[in-house]
Amino acid sequence: MLNVPIKEMMESRVITVQQxxxxxxxxxxxxxxxxxxxxxVDREGRLMGLFTQRDLYRILPSRLKEEDPIDQxxxxxxxxxxxxxxxxxxxxxxxxxxxxxxxxxxxxYGCVPVVDTxxxxxxxxxxxxxxxxxxxxxx
Numbered sequence: 001m002l003n004v005p006i007k008e009m010m011e012s013r014v015i016t017v018q019q020x021x022x023x024x025x026x027x028x029x030x031x032x033x034x035x036x037x038x039x040x041v042d043r044e045g046r047l048m049g050l051f052t053q054r055d056l057y058r059i060l061p062s063r064l065k066e067e068d069p070i071d072q073x074x075x076x077x078x079x080x081x082x083x084x085x086x087x088x089x090x091x092x093x094x095x096x097x098x099x100x101x102x103x104x105x106x107x108x109y110g111c112v113p114v115v116d117t118x119x120x121x122x123x124x125x126x127x128x129x130x131x132x133x134x135x136x137x138x139x
Contacts, residue, residue: 002097002098002101003096003097003098004096004097004133005093005094005095005096005097006093006095006096006097006099006100006114006125007094007114007123008097008133009097009129009130009132009133010093010114010123010124010125011123011124011125011126012122012123014039014113014121014122014123015029015033015035015038016038016039016040016041016045016121017038017039017041017051017080018040018041018042018043018080019042019048019079019080019081019084020079020080020081021079021080022075022078022079023056023076023078023079023080023083024075024076026051026075026080027075030053030056036053036054036110036126037050037052037053037110037111037124037126039121040080040084041121044120045120045121046115046118046119046121047087047088047090047113047115047119047120047121048084048086048087049080049085049086049087049088050084050085050088050111050113051080051083051084051085052085052110052111054110055083055084055085059078059083060075088112088113089103089109089112090113090114090115090119091103091112091114091115091125092115092116093116093123097130097133100125100130104127110126110127111124111125111127112124112125
């Protein structure tokens with residue numbers, strides 16, 4: 001299982017954002033699509049950064065309940081450029097799952113963007129993708 005190439009289990013329909021996006025737009029996109037990781041790309045689709053749900057929670061004031069409103073004013077004042085992880089680590093589609101697992105384990109990442117030779121985002125692999133694959137592999 002660990003020698004399987006990433007392309008066999010990565011999500012290739014990647015939702016991305018650009019670094020000049022307002023955080024309010026990013027929060028809405030994450031909520032609308034039910035995702036926790038967003039690669040940040042330039043106009044040609046090249047990887048520039050990464051923004052995660054954890055980053056969003058880090059910059060927002062605490063909410064006691066899930067249904068408490070999010071402070072949209074804070075989100076309208078900042079763009080991704082202010083808070084994204086710049087130049088995140090990435091992998092190629094041909095690299096093995098074991099490399100993705102090691103990177104995610106060592107760095108405590110929840111995902112790794114997958115890029116082609118021109119650094120264009122072609123996929124994303126998350127811890128949940130790997131777990132889902134492992135469950136089916138072990139059946």
